[in-house]
Amino acid sequence: MNAHRSELRMMDRGLKVHSRETDPGETEGATVEQLADVLHELRDLLDEYAPAWYSAEQHSRVESVMQRLSER
Numbered sequence: 001m002n003a004h005r006s007e008l009r010m011m012d013r014g015l016k017v018h019s020r021e022t023d024p025g026e027t028e029g030a031t032v033e034q035l036a037d038v039l040h041e042l043r044d045l046l047d048e049y050a051p052a053w054y055s056a057e058q059h060s061r062v063e064s065v066m067q068r069l070s071e072r
Contacts (some may be wrong), residue, residue: 036069 030038043062046054 012055032069032072036066039066 039062043059043066046059046062
């Protein structure tokens with residue numbers, strides 16, 4: 001879980017993410033594909049753990065964004 005928090009912090013600091021295969025020291029600007037992958041992982045985690053604060057409306061918003069990204 002801490003690895004996911006680190007990725008979120010990196011996204012917050014200039015939209016930079018890394019895949020599990022890359023060296024975190026060699027992070028480059030995130031592509032739309034990379035951002036979509038992170039969103040997909042976060043959606044899966046939220047669906048799996050189902051925290052009380054994660055509402056159906058939020059789930060629908062995430063699904064809507066993912067649909068739009070897949071149409072690109």
